[in-house]
Amino acid sequence: MTIEIADLTRRFDRTEVLRGINLAIAEGELVALLGPSGSGKTTLLKIIAGLDWPDTGSLTVNGQDWLAKRAQDRRAGFVFQHYALFPHMKVRDNIAFGLTVLPRRDRPSAAAIRARVDELMRFLQISALADRFPAELSGGQRQRVALGRAMAISPAVLLLDEPFGALDALVRRDLRRWLRDVLETSKTTSIFVTHDQEEAFELADRVVIMGAGRIEQIGRPDEIYDHPATPFVARFLGLSVELPVRLRAGRVEAPGLDATALPRRAMADGPAMLFARPADLAPVPAQDGPLRVAAISSTGALLHVQLTDDGGLAVETEVPRRRGLHLSLGQRVTLRVEAGQVFRDGAPAETPAETPAADSRPVPLRYEHSSKESLR
Structure with missing residues (x-):
């Protein structure tokens, strides 16, 4: 079943919960709302x-207006968190x-219902x-x-709301792999909600990143992980270190920063913000380096190294x-x-920027953490 959502809005009192949602889902696709x-x-x-029900917008499934259908007429399967x-x-x-609760004209015979249940229990390995x-029963x-x-009603669309939220981490991992196999075999168009990045990336064909009622980015897991489209997505996906930098001839520059591994950016010269994950930053010993090692802690496999500059800021x-x-x-x-x-002024670096300011001197290297915690 194909799903088309256009300009969907929803408001609760003065709160805009959905702000113009546009989304197309292909038949048999598994999409995560993250x-x-x-x-x-x-x-x-x-x-x-x-x-x-939305305040405005449209929702069609296989060309049919689902907003004109009652919930019981939509044949949507819903799996709740609890x-x-x-x-x-x-x-x-x-x-x-x-x-058993389908209208009489649509209800299978008792024998057909038993056969369908037996088939599903074998398929789900719970006979x-x-x-x-x-x-x-256990949670799993x-x-x-x-x-x-x-799945018993052969749903047009399968909807899952935080399906593994009530389970412990080990059971969640096992069930994720199992669910992916089940949905690939059944070829059911499926949408699941999660706030767990690992869960969304492991399960979904495409991931829809949402923030404050808007879709921030849609793409395959690797695309989104490697190329977040907005500062919101970057922060949400763990690019928690924010470095004020300057772009010059497409290259990222700042004192004490070696960014030669980054590709050139199709962006005008001028100040910008570099977002990076802690694991993508490597301290390199240098006698004249502008940073110093302030603390080191170990998790066994990793060292967490806190660096500070002379101004007391740290990363x-x-x-x-x-x-x-x-x-x-x-x-x-x-x-x-x-x-x-x-990013520059909230836009990705690949977006052409305004004419750079006359002052093109390098900016001092400063560090901020997206959580806005104190870095003293």
Whole structure:
């Protein structure tokens, strides 16, 4: 089923929850809605399911206007974070529920329902749990039952709201891989909501980054990870070190900064901001370096190295422990950038910029952390 969302808006009192959402999803595609709490992800999912309604905009599935359909007529399967299984029903009855409440004209025979449930339990590898109640199941088993109930009606679209949020980390990892295989086999068009970057990138064909009711970026996981389109996306994906720099002939420059590993930027000369992940910054010993090592801590595999300048500002880098053994407290260093993204006035570096200011002197190297925490 193809999904087309155009100019969708939703407001609660004075709060704009969705601000002009435009999104196209191909048949059989698995799309993740990724973003922080309050970004509008779940509201968008509920509108697709028919559990909420937009103020303006359109929603079509295979060319049909879904905003004109009631929730029960949309054939959308919905998997909730906390499963929402019926505690008084056994596993097989929970899975069968959606079929048993269909209008009489659409309802399969009792034998057909039993066959469909048996087929799904085999497919989801939970046949041995058929006669158990939800209270007798683990969290991962309950999530499989919830998925089976959603898939029983052969949904046009499968919607999952934080499907692994109630599970521990080890179970989440195992279920992610399992769910990906299930959805690829069933070829069901699926949308899932998450605030977990690793989860979205591992599962989805495409990721939709949302922030404050807007879509900030859409793309394949690797595209988004390597090329965040806005400062919001960069910060959300962990590019937490922000370095004021200057662009000159497409190159990033700042005192004490070696950015030769970065590609040239199609952007006019002038001040800009470089966003980088701590793991993409390497301190290099230099007697005249503008930075000094202020603190070193180890996690076993990594060293967290905090650097400060003479003004008291600081930034933390991550270095593989064996590569950082040469570093010591008080040591002077420069900073080598292995990867990063450049923005100017909120726009990506690849966007042509305004004419640069007359003053083209290098700006001092300063560090900021996106969390706005004190760097004293």
